[in-house]
Amino acid sequence: MIAGCSSDSDDSGGQQTTDGDTTDVGTAGSSGPDELHIGVFAPYTGPFAPWGSALTTGSELAKQDLEAEFDVSITLSEYDTETNPSAAQERIQRAVTSDGIDMAHGGISSAVCGSIGSWASDNGVPFITQGASDTLTGESCQPYMFRAYPSNTMMARAVGQPMAEEADSWYLLYTDYVWGQTAQEIIGSVLEENGATVAGTDAVPGPGNQDFTQYINNVENSDADGVAMIIPGLDARAAASQLQNRGLHEELSVMFHQFEDQVMWGLNQEAASMVDLGPTGWINTVEGGEDFKQRVTEQGETDPFSRQYMAYVSTDQAVRAAMRAGSANGEDVRAALEGHEITDSPVNDIVPNSTLKWRACDHQLIQPTHVVQARDESEMTNDPYKQWFEVSKTVAGDQVARSCEETGCSF
Amino acid sequence: MSDTATTARSADVVLETEGLTKQFGGLTALEHVDLAVERGELHAIIGPNGAGKTTLFNTITGALDPTAGTVWFDGEDVTEMAQEKRPHRGLARSFQSNQLFADLSVLENVRIVVQTARSGRFGLDLLGNGRAKYRDAAFEYLERVGLDGERTTLAKNLSHGDQRRLGIAISLATDPSVLLLDEPTSGMGPTETQETADMIDELQQDLDLTVLLIEHDMDIVLSMSDRITVLNQGEVLATDSPGAIQENEDVQNAYLGGMREEL
Amino acid sequence: MSGDASQTESTQRLRDALADGRLEQWRVPLGLLALVVFLRPVIGHEFLLNYPPFANTILVWMLFAASFNVLLGYTGLLSFGHGMFLGFGAYGAAIGLTRFDLPFTVSAVIGLAVAAVVAYLIGRIIAQRGEIYFAMLTLAFAKAAHFIANQNYGGLTGGSTGIVGVLPSWIETERGVKYVAAGGFQFDWYYLLGAVFVLAALAIWQIARSPFGRSLVAVRENEELARAVGIDDKRYKIWSFTFSGVFAALAGVLYAINNQGSSLSTLTVETSGDIILMTVLGGANYFFGPLAGVFVWLFSEEFLIEFETLVLPLAEYPLVRIELGGLLSYWQFFLGLLFVISVLVAPREGLWGLFRSGIGGLYDRVRGVRE
Amino acid sequence: MDGIGIQTLDRDALPISPGELVTSLVLFVLLAHAFAVRPGLFVDQLVGGLVYGLILVLVALGLSIILGLLGVVNFAHGAFFMMGAYLTFQVLTVWGLPFWATLFVVPVVVGLVGIVIERGVLQFVYDEDPLIGLLATFGIALMIDEATRAIWGGSPLSVTTPQILDSSIGIGVTTIARMRLFSVLVSVVVIVAVYLLIERTDFGLSVRAGVLDREMAEFVGVNIPLRFVVMFFIGAAIAGLGGVLRGAELGMDLSMGNQFIILAFVVVVVGGVGSLFGSVVSGILIGEATFLTPLVLRTLSETTNVAALNVSGIGGLMPFLVMIVVLLVRPRGLFGQEGFME
Secondary structure: OOOOOOOOOOOOOOOOOHHHHHHHHHOOOOOOOOEEEEEEEEOOOOOOHHHHHHHHHHHHHHHHHHHHHOOOEEEEEEEEOOOOHHHHHHHHHHHHHOOOOOEEEEOOOHHHHHHHHHHHHHOOOOEEEOOOOHHHHOOOOOOOEEEOOOOHHHHHHHHHHHHHHHOOEEEEEEEOOHHHHHHHHHHHHHHHHOOOEEEEEEEEOOOOOOOOHHHHHHHHOOOOOEEEEEOOHHHHHHHHHHHHHOOHHHHOEEEEOOOOHHHHHOOOHHHHOOEEEEEEOOOOOOOOOHHHHHHHHHHOOOOOOHHHHHHHHHHHHHHHHHHHHOOOOHHHHHHHHOOOEOOOOOHHHHOOOOOOEEOOOOOEEEOOEEEEEEOOHHHOEOOOOOEOEEEEEEEOHHHHOOOHHHHOOOO | OHHHHHHHOOOOEEEEEEEEEEEEOOEEEEEEEEEEEEOOOEEEEEOOOOOOHHHHHHHHHOOOOOOEEEEEEOOEEOOOOOHHHHHHHOEEEOOOOOOOOOOOEHHHHHHHHHHHHHOOOOOOOOOOOOHHHHHHHHHHHHHHHOOHHHOOOEHHHOOHHHHHHHHHHHHHHOOOOEEEEEOOOOOOOHHHHHHHHHHHHHHHHHHOOEEEEEOOOHHHHHHHOOEEEEEEOOEEEEEEOHHHHHHOHHHHHHHHHHHHHHO | OHHHHHHHHHHHHHHHHHHHOOOHHHHHHHHHHHHHHHHHHHHHOOOOOOOOOHHHHHHHHHHHHHHHHHHHHHHOOOOOOOHHHHHHHHHHHHHHHHHOOOOHHHHHHHHHHHHHHHHHHHHHHHOOOOHHHHHHHHHHHHHHHHHHHHHOHHHOOOHHHOEEOOOOOOEEEEOOEEEEEEOOEEEEHHHHHHHHHHHHHHHHHHHHHOHHHHHHHHHHHOHHHHHHOOOOHHHHHHHHHHHHHHHHHHHHHHHHHHOOEEOHHHHOHHHHHHHHHHHHHHOOOOOOHHHHHHHHHHHHHHHHOOOOEEEEEEOOEEEEEEEOHHHHOOHHHHHHHHHHHHHHHOOOOHHHHHHHHHHHHHHHHHHHHHO | OOOOOOEOOOHHHOOOOHHHHHHHHHHHHHHHHHHHHOHHHHHHHHHHHHHHHHHHHHHHHHHHHHHHHHOOOOOOHHHHHHHHHHHHHHHHHHOOOOHHHHHHHHHHHHHHHHHHHHHHOHHHOOOOOHHHHHHHHHHHHHHHHHHHHHHHOOOOEOOOOOHHHOOEEEOOOOEEEHHHHHHHHHHHHHHHHHHHHHHHOHHHHHHHHHHHOHHHHHHOOOOHHHHHHHHHHHHHHHHHHHHHHHHHHHOEOOOHHHHHHHHHHHHHHHHOOOEHHHHHHHHHHHHHHHHHHHHHHHHHHHHHOOHHHOOOOHHHHHHHHHHHHHHHHOOOOOOOOOOOOO
16 A cells, blocks of 8 residues: 555656566565665765765665675665755655655754655655654654664763763753754753753854854853763864864863764864763774774775764665565565664674664664763874774663653654 | 815916925025916926926925925825825826836836726736726827837837827826926927927817926927926026016026027 | 738737737746646656656746746845745645644645735835845845744744644655545646646736736836826835735745645745746746746756766767766856856846747748748 | 945934934843843953954945945855955965965955956946846856855865964953954954045045046046946955955855855945945944844843743844844934935
8 A cells, every 4th residue: 555556657767677576576575675776865965965975885885795695786876965854855755756766764964854754754665864863753753764873862861971970060052953952952951860060051053053153152151161062063063173262172071962073083183182072873983893994994985983884774774674574665664674673784793792673662773872082182093094082981772762652752 | 174275275276386495415406486387277397407397396296205395286285195196186297307117018108007097006907807998098198199100119119209209198198187297308309399399289288288397498488388487596586478488587687598698 | 012011011910919918818828738737747758857746846936936026027126035935835834734733725824824914014114125125124034034933932833844744634645646635536736736836827927917917017117107107116016025925825835735844944045045046047027937947947956966977869879978977066057157147138038038039030030931 | 326425434324312212221231231240251242243243344345335336236245255265275275375375365366356257247237227236146156156166165164373363362351362353453454444445545536436426537537447346356355355364263164155145235234335334333233233132131031030031043133133123213224325225
């Protein structure tokens, strides 16, 4: 009912033969589809373009591994979402109706993820997202949308206690959109649970803001001992460099929420060393996956960071679900992912000794969450790839994830 | 309001200004101008450049707000009335420079005005009932000014004389009782000038118009006017019949004399 | 000789007929129908976009552009905030549906009403301003609307995420194809969208050629003269702004169905700027101009976005391969150039004016050859 | 379009009405309250607002000159500003020249680009409806944006400022970064120089004459096109200099052109089209409104315990709110002339 049976007969010009036959044949056999078409949704133009190419690298690596392991031919197509939800929706629509993709993954901003996720779910296309807003697996959760990366809450809870130990009062600067707004609330409450206080909060415009003068003034004039930068991507880079220009990084403890080391690579090592804390789903000094890191370094345009990891996990899991289900049908893939525990995948090598599980109630991939800090400048290495930060704490996913009841998600 | 107005005014006077004054910053363009235009007459305003003739028109029609003074039209004080309401009362003007709807056809120029005059102020007429009616009426005005052969030409592509004629047709299309013509013959050759003068004469007879005319060509003014008002430096020098104006010494000194010297 | 005379006479008759609008009577309705009929096959053709549902998006934007042109083309007013009204329609429909569980049509009507009231009130405040002031004030109000929607007061607008996954109960969607399912019937959403588009565009066209619309043109052509002949230009500008806003909101309602919700991007300066670019590029002087502009703009965007390699003559028989991806990824540069040139050469003509004169010249030449 | 002129000072243009008096008093009380509660922060935001406001003035000044003189609404002016910032990166980081060089090289280059655009496009639209110029330059801005993306890429960039500008100076309640003081200094020098050029030199006189009556000025032998080109160069160069200052402090990205052109329009409109003095006042006013309003609201909300007063992100909306309010009260802006572009 949901997919396949009534897909338009006149819309594809015969070039895209990937799903038409496989869907029909695939459901019968258990050998799995022999062709899969996956759309990678990411900003390939604009300031976030490096994230896009990292997603491609991760997806390519997964494709190589999967094609070696299974008798399947995987086609990857890139779709440029910029950071614009409307553009993203137009892309997923074209990807499905015109190019006939079977499933999709990607998305950088939460608005983009939400837009793709809702469209994909309305149209029965599995979509594995990487956006971290709790809403994506909470009130705005969607039946065909899964999340391959720790949520805001998971990261906030992981970092709450170390933050409280690091400083008694924190100033929260957050970018004024869904991801920032939700993260700010959670971090505030987590801090208070751990006995620290919130000295003040400021909504910063963005994403796409480069001028933090006003807000840094507020931080500087507060009695906070630390500042939490709940600011995404390149905005975080600009904010960090302005913190440094004002010399505040020496006076204050600095926390970067959903830390991405790639952001800091754009600054110098001295600036990078301001990072006292940062929760993340993965950085390249997480133990394990040496082979993966090596291949990213060789094949990718940037050194390994979280986005290649996310793309690898997403692609790997999407394809494995289809192989398990024996079908690229959206409903079947969804069923194969829900509740699945990852045990037989290279992902287990990248994140060893951990439980990774697709929770059925909200489609969150429960996985370990890390807190990182900058190394001393003398210990930062650039060879074979940039290793400027190290893991100071790792928490198992089920300790920090919201309970199913808390999420408010119902499909 | 109009009661007090009519009692104070002569029934013959259709347009009157009282103490009309207009200042631009420190410059006084009109100084206490009293003017009475009688119904049915052709009343000319003459005066050297900068005498305030066009400013007088602008304040009468409401394009400019007077600094002081009153404008009476048809026995009503219209000083405060919005400019765009005055044509609906029958007070219309043509412009000195070529003010047309330049990118529209000649017929369309007039048709828009006809429809404004006749359909009230706001019509959607989505069924299109009135369109043919307005077109025919507009065509009649074009025939009157001799432009019926040019109705599909864009206004901006007309010859200078034809543009002036179209300007007159546009003012006629507002269905005025008093028409203010601002130099209708400027830039025309002698033949064209005479044609235009004849046309104005004819229009005035046919449509029962009162005409207030600014004109440079003295021959035209003297031959056509019933009365003439002479403006100089924003003040009324004299108002009288053409013959009397010619004899008036003040006028000769201030204006005609000056003109003769120039020539 | 006599042939010449009769030809000029017949030409004159033809021109009269054209000027009087007798022959033109059916040109726009037929043109709109043809547009809706041919748009999807063209968009969906495998050598072009191979993406039939994109025709839906194009129609929504075309209606938006047509509404905008009531202001720019017919009244000569430039608004830098027209996206605001698109947003009112889209948010109105989506908010009513999701937050208050109203039927879609009721929500849509509320959205239109809000747009009308807001447009009327803003119009009253700004209609008399000079064009620069007018443009800046529209921008300011649009900025305020964007700010409010982003603040997500009372959880109404969904902040930066917007309102996603919203569809009226009578729309079904399957793998990107939307169907209208009502009373046991099921048909492609495109037909309903196309019907609404044609009706709305015809309404705009009728307004444009009504006495009201002609008075707008008079205001555009010569405001001073318009006032002098008795046209209350302020009132006309206010109503032009209102009509324009309502039709933009109608486009927004369609947007809400087409995009399954409302997005904050409707309210951005970029959206308002894009519609200016599209309208002027297409030709603000013509009813079909803005529609052409929308088509060229969106088609180029969608065509070039994945256009990496030009293979000649055909993909199956590659003789020449030219790597154009690098250059064409800067397609907006070339579109900007085209835009500047068209504004300089004939500011109100645009591509549609060019196309028309091209067709006109061709027609004359063909006829000349035949006779 | 008669009677356009660049008017630098018009002291009589601001009579104070009772309503305005009350408004000023309320504003003063609010500001004083904010200062009393958070003196250090107040001064920081005051300086921040001043720096921001002066950058706005630098962009708006050129816009205002070009609008006042040539009657052209130059939408590409924001692109000059952005170009200035990216050229700073080019000169400093790519070519390795010292920072001080950028202060001269960049404005000259941007000014030259301005001349190309003036000769290539704008000279054809002088006598047209202002809309035409606005649309043409809108297209040019799009082209410059794309060209910038092609040359320098889509990611934001930043530069390192020289050591001497790195540190801060203490002023009692707070410290101020030297870079910011430097920006203020340069801006003030430029503003004064422009004022003197237009008001006190023969060149300025002949330009103003050309604006008032172009035919007459040409008749008495003034080469008006040349003077317009020079003024256009100056306007573009000032925007480029603004880009240098902004870029050096906060880096450069592709959105800055459009962001600032809109704000600069707001500044010009609030100040009154055709009045340079108005642009300066309104630029600073808007800069301060952007930086101080959040603080005023925050302190007020702390004192009164009404959380709703602390509207997040209100700063970014302030330029537009200021514009709406000013235009409602004074339709021509603070110092605008009657009849111009109305």
